[in-house]
Amino acid sequence: MSTTMLINLSYTVAAVLFIFGLKYLGSPATARRGNAISALGMLLAVVVTLLDQAIIDYRWILLGVLIGTAVGAFAARLVAMTAMPEMVALFNGFGGIASLMVGWVALAQPRLSSFILLTIFLSILIGGVTFTGSLVAWGKLSEKLPGRPILFHGQRLVNGALLLANFACGAMFVLHPEQHLWLYLAVALSSILGVMTVIPIGGADMPVIISLLNSYSGLAACAAGFAINNNILIVAGSLVGASGIILTNIMCKAMNRTLGNVLFSGFGAVDEAGGKIEGEVTALSAEDAYYVLEAAQSVVVIPGYGMAVAQAQHVVKELQQILEKNGCEVIYAIHPVAGRMPGHMNVLLAEADVPYDLLLEMDDINPRMEAFDVAIVIGANDVVNPAARETPGSPIYGMPIINADYARTVFVLKRSMASGFAGLDNPLFYRKNARMIFGDAKETLGRLVREFSN
Amino acid sequence: MSTTMLINLSYTVAAVLFIFGLKYLGSPATARRGNAISALGMLLAVVVTLLDQAIIDYRWILLGVLIGTAVGAFAARLVAMTAMPEMVALFNGFGGIASLMVGWVALAQPRLSSFILLTIFLSILIGGVTFTGSLVAWGKLSEKLPGRPILFHGQRLVNGALLLANFACGAMFVLHPEQHLWLYLAVALSSILGVMTVIPIGGADMPVIISLLNSYSGLAACAAGFAINNNILIVAGSLVGASGIILTNIMCKAMNRTLGNVLFSGFGAVDEAGGKIEGEVTALSAEDAYYVLEAAQSVVVIPGYGMAVAQAQHVVKELQQILEKNGCEVIYAIHPVAGRMPGHMNVLLAEADVPYDLLLEMDDINPRMEAFDVAIVIGANDVVNPAARETPGSPIYGMPIINADYARTVFVLKRSMASGFAGLDNPLFYRKNARMIFGDAKETLGRLVREFSN
């Protein structure tokens, strides 16, 4: 068997490992094994590639791998769980620039058909956009750049022109590959395009963008795969491409917006949020809340972005255990887009060792909501906003929510009456059965826990 | 664009059509469209293939297509819905022999590597087994052959030897393709193997075999695809192969048996069915049953193989409508392997225009069973046998069943106390809340309907 044959059959095996990895990622019980299987696939693909006869000098490879491993391992070890989105953004950007460079290197191949040139251009274009776009997203999320949308007059026109320029440059690149100008221009234009598409988008919309850029980085790898005629790049790249698109779609649906709206609108915080809300807000002290919880038979905890901000997951878990010891049933209701990443709450609660079978999804909990004595809303706002169910004029009308207001009593733990991500007033706070417990979520919960231990 | 290119890109489109076809087959509302899309994919693949430059004479093709279309359309039009399993078996066999012949023809190709020879041999082997195996299955199901397992001493030994001979012949075929002896021997041996593997299997196990053979015919097409280097054969063949294996698996699981047991055991009707059943059998006349049904608020109908035998689906639907007019809620509980094919009951009831949203699956109905006034078991036996739940010694212990015995009253419509497919006594018939209404299901139901109209 020739080396090429061996390499390619190993790629087949690697593809199977990636597929099984993603399959196992489908259930919490097997997800970790799935990730390991996928990593094994990657290792196999990399190791057999080293057998390629075109590789004659391993020194530079070793250098690159060492640097990359050190940086990657270091970053992965140190990052806080709350900084996960920006970390993913940064890694993703690195994948993008690597694809750009692979495309560039592919230019040195002997025979270049127009088709290959086209795919080289595409890996440069998509890779470049992924790189700079991810960097901007990272900057916004880690607050190294201002989080607000950066808008200016004629922005769409400029971006449209930029896109056209990119395509024109691509055409020239394919027609005149020998003129390096077009190559450099392609790199420059795609980098600018990445920046320009992400700056008008608000920091809070970044997760959608990251997911989209993740999809792009897969597509960039795919294009590079066509350019260097490599199956495994195509298979793995498409898997990633599909994954990113699905997650983007889920987030948009859960926010009740279209992708176009996310990309182009700089999220106009809607002020005309139909009609004043009737009713009064009742505040409660943590001490009074304690008496209610003491008597409760069943409690549902509904966490949101505020829990992440307050880093309250550990004390939530403490409260859960105390309540359980007190003979109360405690479960968690998780909205698919609570927080700022899909599945954000699940990761935080997992960090605090909350077993995942206590975490119920929206559709499983809503029919049972009436049966709960207390719903504790911890730093969640939009995902429990009944306007989504009741007020046809509201911008989030139609978005599926957790019906916290159907529980007998609702405790809302937040610092103020301020609105959440969508910038909307929340009628829940004005309901008869709602009690606001103002203050940082971690502190409030800490006080509740102390009340129990006294 | 060259013709080969055009053909192959059309094959890509055809593959996408097959995939979408199968996707749409996943829901009753879109299934018919799915089938049409898949047919369109087939048409596209066939039509573009005709552009192939290797085809110079269309007369024979036309002849073959005309004959095939006439026979296929005729058969599809005329077959009774109850004869569906044997029809599928026959069609499947034809697919198998076609793959065998395609493999044979591929021998005439100019350059034959060992790998290609191997795939040619595989298409002959799998195609031949599929062909004769399907014919035997068809014969058993249509009662042209005796349905009972044909067993003889040393059968496994003979079959083992036959398999070995096949492999030996394959080796010789690959090593000496110029000697036609091995080709003829391969055709003969695979045909014999197909017969020999299916004759020891009882008529009632035929659906499993048909599904398995269906999978084989896909694999044969796959092998032929490798032999003539054709993508669409590989893609479509694998899709079919996967489908057959999944259905086989579902059937085996629902019967609580392994595939090995089905293939090799000639199903020993188990006589040592642990312990005598306590209780008495209470028979009821259709007239007395009428009074009970007249007063019932909710009825669940549980059909089984006996309904198919009696062709009672239309009168079942009549009874349903009369009961509904009478203010009673009627739903159907469908066991996944009620009848003799997976989904058999669904097809029969669909034929009688029962809307499919009235048909509930086992897992949806079991939790609600206590709430029903009457369960009418129509020619079902094994799928409602509580021994599967209660009697650890029973051969069907552990098989999931519909808990008909949990309903307030159970009517069992069958002709005698005879056992069903698994050859087991049914404790349900001896329960306090069970009433046997003896007689052909169609007649009994007819009498009930008449009672109502009087």
Added chain:
Amino acid sequence: MDLVYLSFILILSIFLGFELIQKVPATLHTPLMSGANAISGITLVGALIGAGGQGSTLTVVLGTMAVAFATINVVGGYLVTDRMLAMFKKKTTEK
């Protein structure tokens, strides 16, 4: 290299087949069986080249028979599946 590509295609299709078919509900298993059976008639595509090629008489005869058999499988399979599926109806006007 052809072999490599073909095995990639084989493996991807098998996985895809499993994913797709696993989603089909029990209700539709009989039509699925006959619909998948119709697809297995794809071998017709291979048969066409034999029947229409400039091969020996044997090749042409075999090819023609293969075309006929595969066409029965295809045409019969799709029609019978369609006939079955046409019967599946949702409760609509009835209530």
Added chain:
Amino acid sequence: MDLVYLSFILILSIFLGFELIQKVPATLHTPLMSGANAISGITLVGALIGAGGQGSTLTVVLGTMAVAFATINVVGGYLVTDRMLAMFKKKTTEK
């Protein structure tokens, strides 16, 4: 012909990707995102050939940088995903 095979592979993988990912429950969407991100570092395979080939200095420099970047993506991505997933626990001894 290569192009034909590659587009087959592309299309099958995309469909397979959709089927696979759609099954991942919301609970696991964050690890899925970072796990998929790690897979996108597969471009490393392409980078190796540039870094180790006998090309010009530019090629080797670009290749080496690509190797480094892609390795960060791969190693960091898998490790961080593993770290996240290690935290997911089922209720066991607690009750």
